[in-house]
Structures are given as C-alpha cells and as structure tokens.
Amino acid sequence: MNVLNTDVLVIGSGPSGLAAALEAHRNGANTVIVDSFARAGGQYWMQSKYGLERNDRQMQAGANFITNSENLGIKTITDAEVWGILPKYRVFIQQGSRDSIEITARALVICTGAHDFVMPFTGWTLPGVMTAGAGQRYVKMYGKPPGDKIVLAGSGVFLWAVAATIVKAGGKLEAMVESSSNQFRLFSLIGRHPSRWTETRRLLSPVLRSGVQRLNGYRIDYAQGEDRIEAVKLRQVSNSDRDASQELEMETDCLLVSHGFRPITEITALLRCEHQFDTKKGGWYCKTDPETGATSIDNVYAAGEVTGVTGAQSALIEGALAGLGVSEKLGFTRNGIERKRARLMKRQLRTARFADGLAELFELNTNSMPRIDDNTLVCRCEDVIWGDVLKSWDDGAQNLQAVKYWTRLGMGRCQGRICGVAVSRLLANQFDLDPRIFGFNHPRLPLRPVTVNVVHDALARKSL
Structure with a gap:
C-alpha cells in the first residue's frame, strides 16, 4: 500500500474542489486532490477528449483551473474512489486494480458535489433509461449521443x-419535457440577474435552433418496452381529475431523466459532521460556517453542492472560502486574506439569491412526481418494490433506517444513495409528513466495493 502525507486533502475536483485546492496551496499548505473521475473537472467542468465544446466558455474555465493546478504542482490523483476514512484522517482510496493508497492529512476539504435525483416510476429500470447527468457524461466521454430518439424529461x-x-454532438431530441410551468417566472428571474445572461444564451441558443419540441407542465407517467425502452407515457401536471386527454405517448430509445440534484453526503456523514435538511437545497446537506467552510468536526471543511445544491458559481466561491479557511486554521496565512474573504462573501450573496429563486421555481411537488404503484421497483440493488416499503411502514418501520432493516432497501452496492432520498419523499407524500423525519442512510465502511484483502491491509496498518 502506497502512503502519502499532506497538510490538506481535497476530495473532489469539480469547481469547489479545484478552487479550494488552489487557495490552500497559494497560502502555503501542501495540498493533494483526489477524484473518482478519470480527469479533473467534475461533472460541470468535465473535459471532453473529443473537443465537442472546445469553444465553450464553461469548459474553457474548467481547463484554466486544471492547468493552473497542474502548473502549481498540486498533486491530483484521478480515477480514485475513497472507500474509507479512519481516525487521524487516514483516507484510503482505490485506483481500479492498482494498489490502494493511504493518505494522512492534517485537514480535509470535502467537495464531493451532487448527483442526479430521480424519482422511481414504472419502467425506470429498462435499458435505455438513464439519468440526465449520465446522458451528458456519455456524450462527453464517447463523442456521440446515447440514443437515436431521445426524450429528456x-x-x-x-x-x-x-x-x-x-x-452539439449531433443528437436528435424528440422532446424536452418539463414538469414545471413556470417558464415566464424563470425568464423574469434571469432578467433580474444580468450576470447570468451570457450563460443563459449559451444554454438556450443551440437547443432553440434545433427546433426540439418542448412540453411544459408534463410529467413522466411510465416507460414501456420489452427488452429495452420503446416508449414513454406523459401526463399533464394538474390538480384536476386525470383523463385521457391529458396523456401523451412518445416513441423513444433513450429516456434521460432528472428531478434535480441531491448532495453526495456519504463522506461527511461517515465523519459524523452535522447535517441539515432543506428540499430547496436537495434534501440533506452538510452544515458549514459560510465564511470558512468549517463543519462541526474539527479540521474537516466542506464546499460546493455537498453543502446544499446552489449551482456551480456558488460552489466555486465556497471552494475558495474553504481553501482560505482551512489554510488559515493550519497556520498558513498571507496578507489580504480578510479582504479576499469579504469580496467572496459579497459575491456569494448575489449567487445565493439566484439559486434560491431557481429552487423555488423547480421544487418537486406531489403532482409533478412520476406515477408509481405497489409493484414499482424502488431499490434496484436489492429488488425492493414500493409495496414492500408500505408493508414495512404498516409493520412499524417509522424511519428510513427501520425500513432498511425490514426490507434491505439501501443495503446494496450504492448503500441507499439512489433509493434513500426518493423513498423518503414517497413516504412523506403518501402520509403527508415532513421528509426530514425519515432521516437518511448512515454509511458504513467500505463506502465503495473493494476486496476483503484491501480492507484487511488497511485496518492492519498502524497510524503513522
């Protein structure tokens, strides 16, 4: 097992992670970054090897941060899954079939980001049904669209x-299906934030030029097909009685779905950091000091979407603040830190207002959720259906942990990362309860699947 020692270990190399690492390094702290992707940049700044967006300002901004990090000599370990953290901040990572690496750090900055939040629906496990983020990543990794007749919903x-x-990759979109009908309010919000106009034009222009059919106020009812998805049934979002006139059916070989994002809190939860709940921030998130990024655990900092889903611009600012905070805590200071912190906080207030406005416009409600019945699979890893969850509730399982014990929901490879939040929302809607009362799945070692000998070797090692 390879062993490294550093002042600051940053977990995640998206906007917040790179910003945190750069600030910590510039202040004099020895800094290492680890990331599960093959290249730095995260989902937002993913660097396409096909150059699909080589003239895109977003991708170029990410490339500049990555280049700055490399030029400064910041060590970045990619394709690396963090599977365990032991006392004294001994972090264990696995790089595919290569030897494990143990990194001992004086402080941690957790920048694990967020991933797509998808509510289950009948047919969601059919081949060809993917998260929207997975579809985007597919294009950037392989240079082609994930299907010939794509529905994005x-x-x-x-x-x-x-x-x-x-x-931009030459794909054909059959339709963009948005459950919200707040398009006018969306453009009104953007109009009040001139700094967002360029980004809005960059996103909208290619889609509008393509002439794709846009359906606002429709939700997924169910997907259908034999060996893979063949069609998706859509239903108009309404409080009125549902009738046949409100339904649409579209042929598709690829359905990309996103109901927002949820913070990836497995590492902060494993470290027992304090968490809070807010549906507008994606559910459970890690609580931090807004000026420094400090969590409730000494020498553990967090930044970006793990502290609440508020967008890439907020993540970038939070990362810089966390980099300043962690380096200052470790005794690495330089002139002008307070002035820089004040400037960043002022910018953060503006980005937070915009993020709050978006969250309010696109908050998922009962009427916009996909259709589900007792036979709908809700935990793919352990083959748990919705009827099993309801029975466990009737038997006395009154929180997510109890449902896990009753049904094995959340005991598979993903440890509840996909099903946990969705089932909490479903139960809350079913019984008209606050979803926070269900709590969240508490992670266990290993966080990612690794062989037994890897875990044995790590636990057998004494702290250096």
Whole structure:
C-alpha cells in the first residue's frame, strides 16, 4: 500500500474542489486532490477528449483551473474512489486494480458535489433509461449521443444544459419535457440577474435552433418496452381529475431523466459532521460556517453542492472560502486574506439569491412526481418494490433506517444513495409528513466495493 502525507486533502475536483485546492496551496499548505473521475473537472467542468465544446466558455474555465493546478504542482490523483476514512484522517482510496493508497492529512476539504435525483416510476429500470447527468457524461466521454430518439424529461435548468450537449454532438431530441410551468417566472428571474445572461444564451441558443419540441407542465407517467425502452407515457401536471386527454405517448430509445440534484453526503456523514435538511437545497446537506467552510468536526471543511445544491458559481466561491479557511486554521496565512474573504462573501450573496429563486421555481411537488404503484421497483440493488416499503411502514418501520432493516432497501452496492432520498419523499407524500423525519442512510465502511484483502491491509496498518 502506497502512503502519502499532506497538510490538506481535497476530495473532489469539480469547481469547489479545484478552487479550494488552489487557495490552500497559494497560502502555503501542501495540498493533494483526489477524484473518482478519470480527469479533473467534475461533472460541470468535465473535459471532453473529443473537443465537442472546445469553444465553450464553461469548459474553457474548467481547463484554466486544471492547468493552473497542474502548473502549481498540486498533486491530483484521478480515477480514485475513497472507500474509507479512519481516525487521524487516514483516507484510503482505490485506483481500479492498482494498489490502494493511504493518505494522512492534517485537514480535509470535502467537495464531493451532487448527483442526479430521480424519482422511481414504472419502467425506470429498462435499458435505455438513464439519468440526465449520465446522458451528458456519455456524450462527453464517447463523442456521440446515447440514443437515436431521445426524450429528456424531469425538471430544472439542468435539462437545458444536457439538451445543449446532445444537440452539439449531433443528437436528435424528440422532446424536452418539463414538469414545471413556470417558464415566464424563470425568464423574469434571469432578467433580474444580468450576470447570468451570457450563460443563459449559451444554454438556450443551440437547443432553440434545433427546433426540439418542448412540453411544459408534463410529467413522466411510465416507460414501456420489452427488452429495452420503446416508449414513454406523459401526463399533464394538474390538480384536476386525470383523463385521457391529458396523456401523451412518445416513441423513444433513450429516456434521460432528472428531478434535480441531491448532495453526495456519504463522506461527511461517515465523519459524523452535522447535517441539515432543506428540499430547496436537495434534501440533506452538510452544515458549514459560510465564511470558512468549517463543519462541526474539527479540521474537516466542506464546499460546493455537498453543502446544499446552489449551482456551480456558488460552489466555486465556497471552494475558495474553504481553501482560505482551512489554510488559515493550519497556520498558513498571507496578507489580504480578510479582504479576499469579504469580496467572496459579497459575491456569494448575489449567487445565493439566484439559486434560491431557481429552487423555488423547480421544487418537486406531489403532482409533478412520476406515477408509481405497489409493484414499482424502488431499490434496484436489492429488488425492493414500493409495496414492500408500505408493508414495512404498516409493520412499524417509522424511519428510513427501520425500513432498511425490514426490507434491505439501501443495503446494496450504492448503500441507499439512489433509493434513500426518493423513498423518503414517497413516504412523506403518501402520509403527508415532513421528509426530514425519515432521516437518511448512515454509511458504513467500505463506502465503495473493494476486496476483503484491501480492507484487511488497511485496518492492519498502524497510524503513522
């Protein structure tokens, strides 16, 4: 097992992670970055090897940050899954079939980001049904769209970003289906934030030029097909009685779905950091000091979407603040830190207002959720259906942990990352309860699947 020692270990190399690492390094702290992707940049700044967006300002901004990090000599370990953290901040990572690496750090900055939040629906496990983020990543990794007749459905401005990526790659979108009907309020919000106009034009222009059919106020009812998806049934979002006139059926070989994002909190939860709940921020998120990024655990900092889904611009600012905060805590200071912190906080207030406005417009509600019945699979890893969850509730399982014990929901490879939040929302809607009362799945070692000998070797090692 290879061993490294550093002052600051940043977990995640998206906008917040790179910003945190750069600030910590510039202040004099020895800094290492680890990331599960093959290249730095995260989902937002993913660097396409096909050059699909080589003239895109978003991708170029990411490339500049990555280049600055490399030129400064910041060590970045990619294709690396963090599977465990032991006391004294001994972090264990696995790089495919290569030897494990143990990194001992004086402080951690957790920048694990967020991933697509998808509510289950009948047919969601059919081949050809993917998250919108997975579809976008597919295009950037392989240089081609994930299907020939793509339907993009769900809610939120991320649908536009995915649509733009697909159209630029020459893909054909059959339709963009948005469950919200707040398009006028969306453009009103953008109009009040001139700094967002260029980004909006970048996202909208290629999609509008493509002439794709846009359906606002429709939700997914169910997907159908034999060996893979063949069609998706859509239903108009309404409080009125549902009748046949409100339904649409579209042929498709690829359905991309996103109902927003949820913070990836497995590492902060494993470290027992304090978490809070807010549906507008994606559900459970890690609580931090807004000026420094400090969590409730000493020498553990967090930034970006893990502290609440508020967008890439907020993540970038939070990362810089966390980099300043962690380096200052470790005794690495330089002139002008307070002035820089004040400037960043002022910018953060502006980005937060915009993020709050978006969250309000696209908050998922009962009427916009996909259709589900007792036979709908809700935990793919353990084959748990919705009827099993309801029975466990009737038997006395009154929180997510109890449902896990009753049904094995959340005991598979993903440890509840996909099903946990969705089932909490479903139960809350079913029984008209606050979803926070269900809590969240508490992660266990290993966080990612690794062989037994890897875990044995790590636990057998003494702290250096």
